[in-house]
Each structure stands twice: as C-alpha cells, then as structure tokens.
Amino acid sequence: xxxxxxxxxxxxxxxxxxxxxxxxxxxxxxxxxxxxxxxxxxxxxxxxxxxxxxxxxxxxxxxxxxxxxxxxxxxxxxxxxxxxxxxxxxxxxxxxxxxxxxxxxxxxxxxxxxxxxxxxxxxxxxxxxxxxxxxxxxxxxxxxxxxxxxxxxxxxxxxxxxxxxxxxxxxxxxxxxxxxxxxxxxxxxxxxxxxxxxxxxxxxxxxxxxxxxxxxxxxxxxxxxxxxxxxxxxxxxxxxxxxxxxxxxxxxxxxxxxxxxxxxxxxxxxxxxxxxxxxxxxxxxxxxx
Numbered sequence: 001x002x003x004x005x006x007x008x009x010x011x012x013x014x015x016x017x018x019x020x021x022x023x024x025x026x027x028x029x030x031x032x033x034x035x036x037x038x039x040x041x042x043x044x045x046x047x048x049x050x051x052x053x054x055x056x057x058x059x060x061x062x063x064x065x066x067x068x069x070x071x072x073x074x075x076x077x078x079x080x081x082x083x084x085x086x087x088x089x090x091x092x093x094x095x096x097x098x099x100x101x102x103x104x105x106x107x108x109x110x111x112x113x114x115x116x117x118x119x120x121x122x123x124x125x126x127x128x129x130x131x132x133x134x135x136x137x138x139x140x141x142x143x144x145x146x147x148x149x150x151x152x153x154x155x156x157x158x159x160x161x162x163x164x165x166x167x168x169x170x171x172x173x174x175x176x177x178x179x180x181x182x183x184x185x186x187x188x189x190x191x192x193x194x195x196x197x198x199x200x201x202x203x204x205x206x207x208x209x210x211x212x213x214x215x216x217x218x219x220x221x222x223x224x225x226x227x228x229x230x231x232x233x234x235x236x237x238x239x240x241x242x243x244x245x246x247x248x249x250x251x252x253x254x255x256x257x258x259x260x261x262x263x264x265x266x267x268x269x270x271x272x273x274x275x276x277x278x279x280x281x282x283x284x285x286x287x288x289x
Contacts, residue, residue, distance in 0.1 A: 038062035041087075041105040043116045048126035052095065055134045056103060056118060057088040063105035063113065065158040067182045069239075071100040071117075074268075076182040078106075080158035082141065088134035093122040104241075106180060108153075108160045109201045112241040162278070163200025170198035170281045181205050181238035181270045192286045197228060197275045204273040207235065208288060212266035219258035219287050220273065226282025228275055230257050235268035246272075 041060040056068055066087040069076040072094070081087045093099045099122065102115040141156035145166035153160050161167045173196040177183050184207035195204065210216050222228050229251040237244025247269075250257040263269070275282070 038105060038107045038111050038113050040114045041066065041103055041116055043103045043118055045101075045118050045120060046129040047119070048121040048123045049093070049129050049132070050122075050124050050126050051093070051128070051132055052122065053090045053092050053133065054099075054120045055088055055129070055131050056091055056101065057086070057131070057134065058103070059085045060087060060105035060113070061085055062107055064108045064153045064160060065106040065180070067102075067104040067106060067180070069102045069104065069115075069182060071102055078158075078177070078180060078183055080153065080156050082136060082138075082156055083152055083154065084140060086136070088136050090134050093120060095122055096124075097122060104182075104239075108163065110180065110203060112239065112243065114241050159200070159202075163198065163202050165198070168199045168281070170196070170202075172196055172198050172202065175204070175206075178205050179203055181207075181233070181235065181272075184235075184238075184270050187286075187288050189289045190287075192288075194283065195273075195286055196283050197226060197273070197281055199275075199279050199281050201278060205238070206271045206273070206286070206288075208269060208271075210261075210263040210266055210269055212263060214266060215260065215262045216269065217258065217260040217289050218271055219256065220284045221287075222255045222257070222282065222284045224282035224284075226275055226280045226284075227253055227277065228257060228273060228282065228284055230259055231272040231274075232259050232261055233270045233272065235270050238270040238272070251276075 039061040041058050043058040045056045063081055065078055065080055067076050067078050068089045068091050077089050079089050099120050101118040104115045105113040142154040144155055145164040146154040147161050147167040150161040165171055178185055179202055184205040187206045187208055231246040232248040233246050248259045248261045250259050
C-alpha cells in the first residue's frame, strides 16, 4: 500500500506501520532539484547554408544534455554538454527547403527546458557559414567521472555522479539509450526480458502508436528487490516543459505493475518506467500487448 501525506506525523506513523510513503501526487510532471537551475538554452545557427547539415551550437545552464528535435519528422538528436555548458550538434537538413528544429536542454534529473525554435534554409546558393560543422574541443572532458564532483559531468557522457556508471557501478541494458522521452525506442507487442533500472534519474522510456479507440496493455515483472512504477503519457505531454499529465499509472508495491489504456484520439504514447527510490537499482521484464 502507498500512503500520501503532507503531515510529518502522519508520514512517520505510516512508516511505522510498514507502508510506502510517497510525495503528494500532482497528476504528473517533474520539478527540478533545488540545486539545479535549468535555463532556456542560448542557441546559435545560420539562417541558411548550402550544406546538407547545419551546426547548431550554444550554451545551456543547469543541463547535462541537449536535444535537437526536427519539428517535422519528430526525430531527435541527444548530445552531452561540455563541462562549460557549451554544445554543438550537426543536424541534417531537408534539401532545398526550410527545416524547423526545437532545441531543448535537459538537466541530470530529467527536467526539460522551454524549447528554442530554429529555422534553417538549405539553399545551394547561400554563402557557406563560418562554422560549417561542429568541432568541439574535448580537452575539457576527463577519461572517467570524478565521483567527488556531484555537480559536474566530468567525462561528458551526459550523466553526473548520481547516475554515471563510473560512480554507481551499474551497467544499463541493451535498450539504451532510452533515459529520455526524446530517446524512446518504438516497441511492438512482445516481451522484452532482462531490462534494468540503474541508480539516479536513469528512467526507461518506450514508445508505441495506438489507433483511435485502440487499447494498449503494458506490464512489467520485477525480477529483483526494487520498487518500479509505470506512467503512460501522450508523447507531446512527455516532452513538454513542465511535463504534462499522465493518462494512466501503476504504482503498487508488488512484483507486477500493469496499465491497460484505451486511447480516445490515437497517436504516439510514451511509457515511463522508473524506480520509486532514485538510489535503487534492479531488473525487470516488459510485456507490451
């Protein structure tokens, strides 16, 4: 049983009674850690280029990763930031047309910034940009994570001390990278065994398409001593800032968690799988049908 309480005494009594205590349920959405100030990224990109890619660069504060999403195709590129907060992403363009992008910063805890819109024309007659492709100096990056610097991603892999495998010793599963809704792999009805949750904000995200009136059932069997919960989102809500409300959830304390949902409008949905305790790790099997 999970008990929610805003009163310290009530929480204490619940703990003494052997219940699991959770924070107040706000119907979805994340709040950044108080020590993290995530800001909208500063972005630099040429308005036109004769090349078939464009270097989108800039700087982000309070982030460990940057997302460049093609607004037309919904394809996303996720890159780690340098310790200085600078980033650069080579993004493909549509030949002879304008490509619209959304540039989004992501904090280590998974919080998402407001997007910055970037439009770039692919024009064979345009002058070449001064920085045609990304050429970032990686000398700032260490060979491995320094686990005594919790606010710095020393090895530039997008993970700080609380979630970097160099510090946690947890090696993730074969479906990675899928720690963000922008990285959700599209899964078909099947069973996916041997999946893993690692410590820190290392959530697992999966995507699937549901027709109008269609029903999807997702379930996990937890195969180790860890409490894992599920939330189902419309894809657009999962990628918004702040994160939009989930349409269904399963947050019990048993070895089985399951959601069955019938879509009203159809479309893309994202499944969030996460540990109730961020410092926990464990394994599970996922079934989609």
